[in-house]
Amino acid sequence: MILFASYAGVLGGAERVLLDCVTRLERPLRVACPEGPLADELRRAGIEHAPLEDRGLSKSVSGTGGLAFELMKLKPETLVAWGAKAVMAAAIVPAKRRVAVHHDLFDAPALRGAVRATTRRADVVVAASQAIADDLRLDATILHPGVDLTAFTPTPLPDGPPKALVAGALVGWKRPDLAVEIARRMPELQITFAGEPLPGDPMPDLDAPENVTFAGRVDMQQALQEHHVLLHCADREPYGMVLVEALAAGRPVVAPAAAGPLEILDDGLYTPGDADAAIAQLEAKLADPGNPRARAEQFDVNASVARLDAVLG
Structure with a gap:
């Protein structure tokens, strides 16, 4: 089974992309993330959810050890680490296949270096944009997230002031x-x-x-x-x-x-x-x-x- 791991339980852009993916992939999978809006949407969609401790939204290395321990207990075969903190934690989690998915840019050189180093433990590296791959100086597969074109219907521009x-x-x-x-x-x-x-x-x-x-x-x-x-x-x-x-x-x-x-x-x-x-x-x-x-x-x-x-x- 594939385990997707996200350290964030909110429903920001990266988490909405995650939701789009797991609800469309025709594979056995579950998603590990903290309780919150993302977990609520997973349950509504009938996706198996494994709760994680909420360690906040910081991309720092703080808390990655605890996150790694939680992921180890879930014994993933394929581990898809969704975001920087999940990628850093996944580096020490036993799995047959590790996939690192990046969707962040980094201002702190030390943090960027830590993320780059731990990403090298992954079997596959994915970035949401070439800008992200260039920032991390990694050879990554670029997968631009897409939108559900059936959910957004163009409508006439509204009347009134701009x-x-x-x-x-x-x-x-x-x-x-x-x-x-x-x-x-x-x-x-x-x-x-x-x-x-x-x-x-x-x-x-x-x-x-x-x-x-x-x-x-x-x-x-x-x-x-x-x-x-x-x-x-x-x-x-x-x-x-x-x-x-x-x-x-x-x-x-x-x-x-x-x-x-x-x-x-x-x-x-x-x-x-x-x-x-x-x-x-x-x-x-x-x-x-x-x-x-x-x-x-x-x-x-x-x-x-x-x-x-x-x-x-």
Whole structure:
């Protein structure tokens, strides 16, 4: 049996990709992760779940020994380590086959080195983007996560003033401050933040103008229908699943020309951190959204899961 191991129990981008995969793979499998939204969705889908201790969302080496011990007790034949901490733990877990799946970029050189070293114990290395593989300086199979094209139906653009959606956790590296700066300089544009701080973190003080709304957790399909464009501001986004979802919903995307978005988008890109360049791209996409759905069709979830299935051997 295949054991997928995730140290995170939340339902962020990487965990939603995991859920997409395990619900489509026609193999005996179970998923080990902490209790939380991911475990709830696994149970709803009828996927066997093995609970793990919640060690928080930090990608540091802290807690990897305890995680490894828990995984050893599950006696996996094939161990698919989903994310950096799981990969570090899996390095010392006996298994016939180890698959390391990476979906993070790293700022700390020491942590990057530790992840690189432990990844070398894996039989197969997978990265969600070339940017991730390059960051770790590893020879990896690149598997861009796909989207369920049947779940996102393009709808006509909404009436009224232009609206931009900013989706994702309210954390510093996502650059919500840049989105707020853009809002100040484009008072005619309504900007909605769809997302919350990470568990235990305070709400950031962004001093946002009146044309900014903080909506919290939302239904992404409905939110995309209610907006004209997706605005992304993270300078170092490892991949960017929400960008693919927006394209599938027929909404254009404006994002920094760096890391993951460079592998998803062929236009709508701006110099990272440059509000002027972002505004120019927003104005262009609001005037002519083009055909975003055509780009999304290159990222079909069924095709991406088939590629993962082949990698699992």
